[in-house]
Each structure stands twice: as C-alpha cells, then as structure tokens.
Amino acid sequence: MATYHPDDDTLISFAAGKLTNPLGLILACHLQSCPQCRQRAVHFEAIAGELLFSLPATQLSSEAWQSMQAKLASKETTPSLDQRKYRSHSLVPAPLQRFAGNQFERVKWTGITRIKSYTLPIADKRFSARLLKIPAGVAVPMHTHAGLELTQVIYGGFSDGQGHYLAGDYVEATPHHTHQPVADKDSDCICLAVQEGPIRMTGPLLKWLNPFLA
Secondary structure (H helix, E strand, C coil), X not given: CCCCCCCHHHHHHHHCCCCCHHHHHHHHHHHHHCHHHHHHHHHHHHXXXXXXXXXXXXXXXXXXXXXXXXXXXXXXXXXXXHHCCCCCCCCCCHHHHHHHCCCHHHCCCECCCCCEEEECCCCCCCCEEEEEEECCCCECCCEEECCCEEEEEEECEEECCCCEEECCCEEEECCCCCECCEEXXXXXXXXXXXXXXXXXXXXXXXXXXXXXXX
C-alpha cells in the first residue's frame, strides 16, 4: 500500500476534470494502485455532483441541447470514477497502456547511460511526461528542478535522502528540492515522471549539461 499520496486539492481537481493531460495521467496511475485515494476521489466526485444538482436550472440553447444529446449517445462518454476499471493484468498501469503498450519490455527506451527514458506523447504547454527506468542500485545524478516534478513509482523503489519510495507512491518535488534518487539494490525501478520544466544538474562535473537540458 502506498505511503506517499497526492493532497486533497489535487484529488478534487482530478475528480472535477480540471487537470491537464499529463497531471491527469499520473493521478490515474496512482488511483489504480491506491484504494485509499481512489475512495477519496469517488467521494469528491459525489460531492461535486450534489453541488451541480443544487444549482438553479438554466434554459439550454438548441445548440447546447443537441451537443448534450450527441455526447449522451456517444459510446465514448467517460464513466464516473467508481465505474472505471483500475485493475490490469499487465505490469503497465492501465492508464499508461494507450501510450506505452502493455509490456515494459516493448517500450522504446532511449538513453546513452544506464538510465533509460521514454517520452510520452501527452505533453502540454506546461508539463511533459516520461517513463524512467533506473537499474538496480544505480543513482541518478544530483539535481534540482526548474519547476514542479511529480513521480509515481510503478515498479521497484528508490531513495533520495528525503524518503524511501516504493511501488504505488506518489512523490512531489519542487525547485527547493535537491536530491539524488538511487534505485533499490534488489530490482530495477520504473517510474512515471511529470515535469514542469527541465532538471538542473547540481554536481560540479555535470553542471555544464544544463544549457542542453533547457
């Protein structure tokens, strides 16, 4: 069971459909693995539904009425949180399978070091998303962040001097955090990372890379 979770404000934004695609994706992956947060998200969605029904009725235009009817008739309407299937028989979380397939072995990993990554085609103007694969016992170079970084541990675990994170954990880092994640020695670590900006190397030997990471 996860030890690190998103806060209630984030869960409320997810339940209300206000998160951008990269943020919504990482929240959906966390909800798949965390019954506690999934239950709270369902609760917040129910509250939002009650508030909606409490609003005074408004006359719809003919265009809005036709649009609503078309959405109701469509097979692609999004089910509510308590109806969504968060379980998957694959190692790849169900929300990720649309972008990465259902097996991590088939992901087109790239990288010139032992640490590999795969950029997901789901970026927006503010956030990007990628998968990271860190071999067992390997350390990511010491770095900080230009903006917010969210990490969902999918497989394995890592430590960074500020905590020990295992599969299911949701970790938030800000530009005030400087850390060096190290994968656990007993297995590789696979994470989904959503970043607001590039990382900034802080080690004396790698600072020269920062202009190329912008």
